[in-house]
Amino acid sequence: MSLLDIILVGIGAFILFNFIMGSVLVLILAERKVLGRLQQRLGPMRTGPWGSLQTVADAVKLLVKEDLRPQGSDVFIFYLAPLMLFVPGFLIWAALPFTRDLVLSNLGLGLLYIVAVSTLSIVGMVMAGWASNNKYSLLGSARSAAQLVSYEIPLVVTVLAVGLLAQSLNLVEIVERQVPVPYILIQPLGFLLFLIAALAETGRIPFDIPQAESEIVGGPFVEYSGIRWGIFFLAEYAAAGAMAFLGALLFLGGWSGPFSDSPLWLFLKATALVLLFFLIRAPLPRLRVDQLMAFAWKVAIPLSFLNLLLIASALFYGWPQWLLGAVNWLVLVAVVAAFSWRRERRLARLRGRYAA
Amino acid sequence: MNLGTLVFLALTGVTLAGGIGVVATRNVVYGAFFLLVALVGVAGIFILLLAEFLALVQVLIYGGAVTIVLLFAVMLTQTPEQRRVQDNPQRPLAVVAALVSLFLFSLAALTTPWKVHDDGAGPAVSFQELGIALFRDWGLPFEIASLVLLVALVGAVVIARAREEP
Missing domain, CATH: 1.20.120.1200 (NADH-ubiquinone/plastoquinone oxidoreductase chain 6, subunit NuoJ)
Structure with missing residues (x-):
């Protein structure tokens, strides 16, 4: 590796970093506007035309706010924690390809790299919660560690199932294997599990239990103020954006699309996934802690292993793709039907109890 | 350098x-x-x-x-x-265990004939080879190790539960 290579990588990383920061600003504004519309409000309207400069104003406000540190907190770890969350959130992006050639680092084991790096952010959460010397922070970080460790398993297993089907862990190759049929049609069960696990990993509603404002006033970040709090916020949105891109690459066929292959398709697909995240957020309440853990260990993990088993047996016995797809759809329909049957039965029982 | x-x-x-x-x-x-x-x-x-x-x-x-x-x-x-407890009577045992494992690991590292690629083109053992070795050649030991871990997991749950519901 020559000096020129290092400089080129540095320039690429700088451009990517600015792209992510820009998209995070847009994401936050988009979320507030879309959420407002879904709840019959207007969202931010005052700053700039239709409130379009609201996030810029918020960022400036955070930058000039006083930087507070609670008494009795652990100085070193308190200041290190935001970075421990921020750095992995951005390292994920280094391995995400935008087209066949436009990628900062085309790793042979790209998928494993993304999974490995994203687990490091849990340490940041725990550090923040412990160093703040606050009961709510500690509770929040304990909740977040339990949630992230639990949902990591279905996430890793569904992502590895994609790698197994593509016979590669390289993201460019995985996208190229999806040229006639994107993987969402072959393994819809895997996509659903990935979506749920991605929502839980990024701590978005209905999985925002670590931050539950009405129970533990904001979780690990209670004691942070000003730009340090802003860094947590940025890292969260950068991770959510990375998950949307990863979903678009793994299940929706990435940059391939009708007419011509272009990064525009990838952006469209990732935007669709982000909008889906917003849509899921708008009408749903927060889960309880026990419901969340029960769902992870009793539903999501067994189903993700079933998905992996299906794909492995399809490869072993040489099933054609349409057969694997058909079986996977059948399992998905059976799971959804079982869930709605159970809900109906439970509702009927509750109604019976209230009528009596 | x-x-x-x-x-x-x-x-x-x-x-x-x-x-x-x-x-x-x-x-x-x-x-x-x-x-x-x-x-x-x-x-x-x-x-x-x-x-x-x-x-x-x-x-x-x-x-x-x-x-x-x-x-x-x-x-x-x-x-x-x-919080004050930083020491216990197992200290000599820890020293012995550390020295023995240091000796065994250095023995293993120094006597193993390593497969080396001098050109620096890639790893001497690719992860495909690693996977085949783990799941095909050494499949049974792998399964036994996972069974031991499962037993430990179930045992931990049983012990925790026993204290919770007397």
Whole structure:
């Protein structure tokens, strides 16, 4: 590796970093506007035309706010924690390809790299919660560690199932294997599990239990103020954006699309996934802690292993793709039907109890 | 001295500093964070040796899962009156265990005929070969190891439950 290579990588990383920061600003504004519309409000309207400069104003406000540190907190770890969350959130992006050639680092084991790096952010959460010397922070970080460790398993297993089907862990190759049929049609069960696990990993509603404002006033970040709090916020949105891109690459066929292959398709697909995240957020309440853990260990993990088993047996016995797809759809329909049957039965029982 | 040696020295320094931090610090939570530094340093050395797969698994398992479980246990079990306990009568045993494992590991490392690629083109053992060795050639030992872990897991749940519901 020559000096020129290092400089080129540095320039690429700088451009990517600015792209992510820009998209995070847009994401936050988009979320507030879309959420407002879904709840019959207007969202931010005052700053700039239709409130379009609201996030810029918020960022400036955070930058000039006083930087507070609670008494009795652990100085070193308190200041290190935001970075421990921020750095992995951005390292994920280094391995995400935008087209066949436009990628900062085309790793042979790209998928494993993304999974490995994203687990490091849990340490940041725990550090923040412990160093703040606050009961709510500690509770929040304990909740977040339990949630992230639990949902990591279905996430890793569904992502590895994609790698197994593509016979590669390289993201460019995985996208190229999806040229006639994107993987969402072959393994819809895997996509659903990935979506749920991605929502839980990024701590978005209905999985925002670590931050539950009405129970533990904001979780690990209670004691942070000003730009340090802003860094947590940025890292969260950068991770959510990375998950949307990863979903678009793994299940929706990435940059391939009708007419011509272009990064525009990838952006469209990732935007669709982000909008889906917003849509899921708008009408749903927060889960309880026990419901969340029960769902992870009793539903999501067994189903993700079933998905992996299906794909492995399809490869072993040489099933054609349409057969694997058909079986996977059948399992998905059976799971959804079982869930709605159970809900109906439970509702009927509750109604019976209230009528009596 | 070329770039590789410099990077190796830096990584070794980080790993050793983390390891010394683990045993030298008075604070158990700090010890866990120092352990993370040491483990990630080892992952860096794996990357330097072109063993990408091992490096990523090291970060995934040790950096993510093991450190978190350790921190969890420390945070949930540590009470103010227990915080002073930093020593116990097993100290000589720990010294013996450390020396014996150092001897065995260096013996294994020095006597094994390593497969080496001098051209630096890629890892001597690709992760495909690793997977085939693990799941095909050594499938039975792998299954036995996972069974042992499962038994330990179930046992832990049983012990925790027994205290919860007398």
